[in-house]
Amino acid sequence: MVHSCQDPYTVAPDRPEWNPAEDTDGLVAEEVSAEDTEAVAVKALGTDGERQARELEIELSTARWQSAKERLEVAKERNANQIQELRQWREERAAVPGGVPGSSFAGARSELRGALHSRMEKCAVLKILCFDEKRVDPEPLRAALSEADVAGARNYDPDLMDNGTRKLRVLDAAVAFQESIVTAEAKIDAAATASSAVQAMEEGNEGFAEAKDAASTAAEEAAAAANVLSDLLSEFKGSIKDAQACEIPVPVDLLNEERLEKAAALLEQHAAAAAAVSAETETA
Secondary structure: OEEEOOOOOOOEOOOOOOOOHHOOOOOOOHHHHHHHHHHHHHHHOOHHHHHHHHHHHHHHHOOOOHHHHHHHHHHHHHHHHHHHHHHHHHHHHHHHOOHHOOOOOHHHHHHHHHHHHHHHHHHHHHHHHHOOOOOOHHHHHHHHHHHHHHHHHHHHHHHHHHHHHHHHHHHHHHHHHHHHHHHHHHHHHHHHHHHHHHHHHHOOOOHHHHHHHHHHHHHHHHHHHHHHHHHHHHHHHHHHHHHHHHHOOOOOHHOOOOHHHHHHHHHHHHHHHHHHHHHHHHHO
16 A cells, blocks of 8 residues: 555555456556556555566576576586596506606606796795894895896795895995995094194195195095985985885894984084084185
């Protein structure tokens, strides 16, 4: 029972579907449904239309699942036949004089097995060098990365190759950073010594021009060394951050704050010396 579409307070009774044999007016179904307001209400809002929709949905769903079941049975039969064919092929190959080693593909098979075995070994070595935080020498890791890449490890385990590259970046950055500290310290001290020597001399004295040129050259070298140190410090910190984000263990020795503090102190010393020289130049 539903409400009439014209009068919401009038209930339209459910009606059976129209039967042409019972049509005494000679009207077609479309004309009857268009003129009969009660039939419109039943079709649009009643249980009659809902029943038809549900029956159609059930019919479509049944057909879909029946088709899927048939395809599944066909696939199962095809797989069973192919497995049987593979077993038969293996038995035929084993029956060949010399067996599998005497077959035409024995050489390729042996070569493939050797390549796969070598790849597994290279990946195992690379994994140890990558995740052992006690390994701080970059050269063995570099060699292991190269050998694993040649063995095809980049296709087999790309994550391991990427992690190895990140670990190598940390170790290379640490070596370069340590060397830059030594170089920058020597250059900055030399520049300070040369500047002090110039300040201790009076302009016009013998050797003053040479000392001033030497101080200028030392200052330029100190500035270049300081720039390199600053860049390598940023690279070192960035490599550690990248490795830690990927849960790659970083050697504890590389996380020593003393080295970072020394680099920061050298950069501050150079900046102060450069500022003093600039102030003297402006005053002169």
